[in-house]
Amino acid sequence: MIEIKGLRKTYRAKGRRDREVVAVDGVDLTVGEGDVYGVLGRSGAGKSTLLRCVNMLERPDAGTVSVGGVELTALNRRGLRQARHGIGMIHQHFALLSSRTVAGNVAFALEVTGVPRAERRTRVAELLDLVGLSERADAYPSQLSGGQKQRVGIARALAARPKVLLSDEATSALDPETTESILRLLLDLNRRLGLTILLITHEMTVVKRICQSAAVMRDGVFVESGAVTDLLHRP
Ligand code: ADP
Numbered sequence: 001m002i003e004i005k006g007l008r009k010t011y012r013a014k015g016r017r018d019r020e021v022v023a024v025d026g027v028d029l030t031v032g033e034g035d036v037y038g039v040l041g042r043s044g045a046g047k048s049t050l051l052r053c054v055n056m057l058e059r060p061d062a063g064t065v066s067v068g069g070v071e072l073t074a075l076n077r078r079g080l081r082q083a084r085h086g087i088g089m090i091h092q093h094f095a096l097l098s099s100r101t102v103a104g105n106v107a108f109a110l111e112v113t114g115v116p117r118a119e120r121r122t123r124v125a126e127l128l129d130l131v132g133l134s135e136r137a138d139a140y141p142s143q144l145s146g147g148q149k150q151r152v153g154i155a156r157a158l159a160a161r162p163k164v165l166l167s168d169e170a171t172s173a174l175d176p177e178t179t180e181s182i183l184r185l186l187l188d189l190n191r192r193l194g195l196t197i198l199l200i201t202h203e204m205t206v207v208k209r210i211c212q213s214a215a216v217m218r219d220g221v222f223v224e225s226g227a228v229t230d231l232l233h234r235p
């Protein structure tokens, strides 16, 4: 479902235009349909850059990225906008619109993907039901707990019925109990919708809890990868 080959991304070092930071330095990755794949690593390892290359929020310097058989790195802007509808993303700090209700936040994502007004109400209700938040449809983000905010983030990410969900440290701002409930929800969505999930995290417990396969990233490269059960048993 996700196929990455020879991915490389560099940035100009801040304040030092003569120097380059190599954030991702030649990564190959295959994530099968319906898999939950984790990329584990410390801050600065290049995880976030890698993830942002999968939906082309960052354009790689070299290498190819394909999602669902479509090579994103070969598309023009218009093609890319279309292809991005098939890729949802959730964030550590939720990124909700504070001036809109829970339903309004989800409806906004539907507007953006071109769902007609008449259908929106039904779809909003379906999506909120999917994440267990129907009762809070009319609440504002400031009235929600962290876990509830992430549920809105997940509902919004699923608005365009994507096949792939990217998770950028989705549970890092949450306490252990809330983390567990969000991870359970992600697994549930993986099973019920056949959703393929690629997540990045600095927490081994997250990988252990929901990933079948994982890679350990350091200084822009994968230093280990494979089935989580194998990775855990290595010295
Ligand atoms: P992680 O998500 O694992 O913390 P990042 O992908 O955010 O890692 O960062 C990898 C490296 O790239 C770090 O050295 C970081 O400072 C650098 N980097 C990330 N984004 C930028 C940017 N926009 N400009 C310059 N350097 C960046």
Ligand code: ADP
Pocket: 099, 100, 101, 102, 103, 104, 105, 107, 120, 121, 122, 124, 125, 137, 138
């Ligand atoms: P906001 O004021 O935050 O923009 P609105 O009340 O205008 O939110 O609602 C935005 C959209 O969300 C509406 O067009 C409707 O489709 C949907 N919506 C609003 N409330 C509900 C609800 N309780 N259940 C389902 N959908 C809703």
